[in-house]
Amino acid sequence: MTLKAGSILEGTVVNITSFGAFVEVDGQTGLVHISEVSNNYVKDIREYLKEKDKVKVKVISIDEKGKISLSMKQAEPQQKKSSRPIEIDWNKEKTKKNNNDGNFEDRISKFLKDSEERFQDLKRHKDSRSKGYKKNLS
Template sequence: MSIEVGSKLKGKVTGITNFGAFVELPEGSTGLVHISEVADTYVKDINEFLKVGDQVDVKVMNVGKDGKIGLSIKKAKDNYKSESGNKNHRSRNNRNDRQQENFEQKMARFLKDSEDRLASLKRHTESRRGGRGARRG
């Protein structure tokens, strides 16, 4: 079986980095699943979704002239929908995705939102006080 763009294959996760996961494909070739192609939701830590040795279904997204293979796990799913819909359609899908999140995903999203709000609050408070410890003479 040759590796062609658009084909769906089974592979084994052989390595994980902070930017993605390496997947061994049939015939011994290896491809990379970028962190943005792991799940439909935001992935802060890829280790929450994959482990070395996991068997995964992947879709071949591109094959470079240098032999590098770009893969996607989220697009290999049968129920994957492209983002070409209108804005209301996307927000409706986003709500459905949130209902199907597991606890770790909900907690990661909550922590990110909380950190963003806290940073915004600190910026606002510092600007009211004069910020950065400046003293008036």
């Protein structure tokens, strides 16, 4: 069988590099670039593949020199996206926001009170430290 673009075949991983994996299909070797391994970001290809793994690949292209570009992620069936929009319960969202320790004014009042208490504690601490030291003006 001759390879042609668009074909989905099963192959065997024969070598792994930092930039992709070489896969043998129908007696020929092609490259699955690291960006074509998974729909997720692949930092280390060895987390996804190892030599002698059987993988399903799609032939992306074959150039004039005979180099074969393969893809694992395109060989997998695409998950259908729903044509319906996602429904959001806006009333539920409003109650979530309103249950965050009261309304805006209450939260501001609480923040100002906490800030004032912390400032007073800091001021007392600073004053108590400075009382222990006396400058010698001689």
